Amino acid sequence: MTAPTATTALLTLSHGSRHPEAAANVMALTHAAGELAGAPATAAHLEFNDPPLDEAARSLAAQGVREAVVVPLLFTEGYHQRIDVPAALAQASAASGVRLHQARGLGTGEDMARLLAERVPEGTDTVLLYSVGSSDERANAAVADLARRVGELTGCTAKVAYATRGEREPVGSDGNQEVVVPLFVSPGLLLDRLDEDAGHRGGESRQVLPPLGEALAGIVSHRYAEVAHA
Structure with missing residues (x-):
């Protein structure tokens, strides 16, 4: 070439x-x-x-x-x-x-892990990486590994959820502060649904960050x- x-x-x-x-x-x-x-x-x-x-x-x-x-x-x-x-x-x-x-x-490499970690506010206990999801399990595994590395960089418990699987991670009532980091470039309908879901949680401590943009x-x-x- x-x-x-x-x-x-x-x-x-x-x-x-x-x-x-x-x-x-x-x-x-x-x-x-x-x-x-x-x-x-x-x-x-x-x-x-x-x-x-x-x-x-x-x-x-x-x-x-x-x-x-x-x-x-x-x-x-x-x-x-x-x-x-x-x-x-x-x-x-x-x-x-x-x-x-x-x-x-x-990608889901170290530069992306650092970028996501920098967005997590101080005082966060749990990071939930929210991805669209894929029919390719290797792609989903790469996102799960990215979440793990973000957890290591922030010192937070790390979780992952996939929007197209209809997953809704529960929020505990133990006072922990959970931050949702969307693996989204821009606003999306799947992300809007997550915002609406968070808005109906009645004061539970979940914060949804904006898309990466x-x-x-x-x-x-x-x-x-x-x-x-x-």
């Missing part, structure tokens, strides 16, 4: 969401990452939101961009990362003439640089 040039653009690729605020939040993250990377940046989505990747790539081509690094805004090596993303890149590159280079996704800009910029400056 030909090495990317100094003018290589940054394209983020999210799964997409029906939540009305999701696309704007992804674009804000993308712009923040682009500023850190010193690169022109725009967002695309696999489904639910516009633009799809081929349309975003054609827009870049119209601006004279010939190469872009695509950073999937995905946390695990599930079906979307392994199958959907490469297929979308191939289609978009053929449709636009822009050479697209696939970067690593957000622009806090991911450094990781996205680094994923871009791994490819653009290789």
